Amino acid sequence: MEDRVARIALGAFVVPDADDLDGLLAQVRAAEEGSLELIGIQDHPYQRRYLDTFALLAFLAARTSRITLFPDVANLPLRHPALLATHAATLDVLSGGRFELGLGAGAFWDAIAAMGGPRHTPGESVQALEEAIAILRAAWAGERSVSFTGTHYTVRGFHPGPRPAHDIGIWLGAYKPRMLRLTGRAADGWIPSLPRFPLDELAAATATIDAAAERAGRDPGSVRRIANVNGVIRDGPATGPFDGPPEQWAETLQQLQAEHRFDGFVLWAEGDMIEQIGRLAHEVRPLLN
Secondary structure (H helix, E strand, O other): OOOOOOOOEEEEEEOOEOOOHHHHHHHHHHHHHOOOOEEEEOOOOOOOOEOOHHHHHHHHHOOOOOOEEEEOOEEHHHOOHHHHHHHHHHHHHHOOOOEOEEEEOOOOHHHHHHOOOOOOOHHHHHHHHHHHHHHHHHHOOOOOOEEEEOOOOEEEEEOOOOOOOOOOOEEEOOOOHHHHHHHHHHOOEEOOEEOOOOHHHHHHHHHHHHHHHHHOOOOHHHOEEEEEEEEEEOOOOOOEOOEEOHHHHHHHHHHHHHHHOOOEEEEEEOOOHHHHHHHHHHHHHHHOO
16 A cells, blocks of 8 residues: 555535525635635535525635535435536536545435335345446447446436536445445545544444455555545634634644545535635644645
8 A cells, every 4th residue: 555645635525504695605705715625515405595506606616716625425326326426527527627526325215215216124225325336437438329228227328418627526424334445446535523422432434445445456555535624713722623713623634644544624514604614724734744
């Protein structure tokens, strides 16, 4: 496995609140002006209070010039992979290569079923995700026609949309062993949410991803680690790894990089997100090696 230390990328997890478009845009503007690298947007199509994530990402691509945008993570059961491939490639072209695809197997199955989507078992959802990844890869490969026969998805000679502007990364929101193994053998990145995913379980999860990558003949170091982190940057003594002053945050992020190879962190903060984005950009960033 290649031993390398990547520059830590920082970003913001922005809630697509339909009632606060001005606030949403201000957060994205603060992230871009603060030279952050990432904007993640959650994808819950059944949430009536939220804007559609992919329409919003296109809207944001037109209003930014540097920052990378991604769904955090896309709801596969409600987004067919053939059409998802076209949406992703189009966003990548429109943004000049600033789109990555965060992708999930699905959750909130009652809400998915209410919209006409499938109700998968855990095993079925992982199988469907693996099939979707194969279709996405084929659609972005520049072939004129794509065919694939699977248990959950079958396409017969569909003509993919535009070729992406760059090699789009597929980053999986994975927590359980089957999903972690899929991440290692088929994905380009892992994007868990911390501390929802317990910090003391990261070593075992990393080992599972690495072992799966090696069995698939892949370099485990090629699978990126990007974490959503929920907490707050505040003055005073630290009360946890993601609750404390900039020095505490810098120490925590560097430790996660050194021990588990995370090279990206997307902040979902309590309170004033614009203030938190500013602190991340101007107080935490300078402390990182």
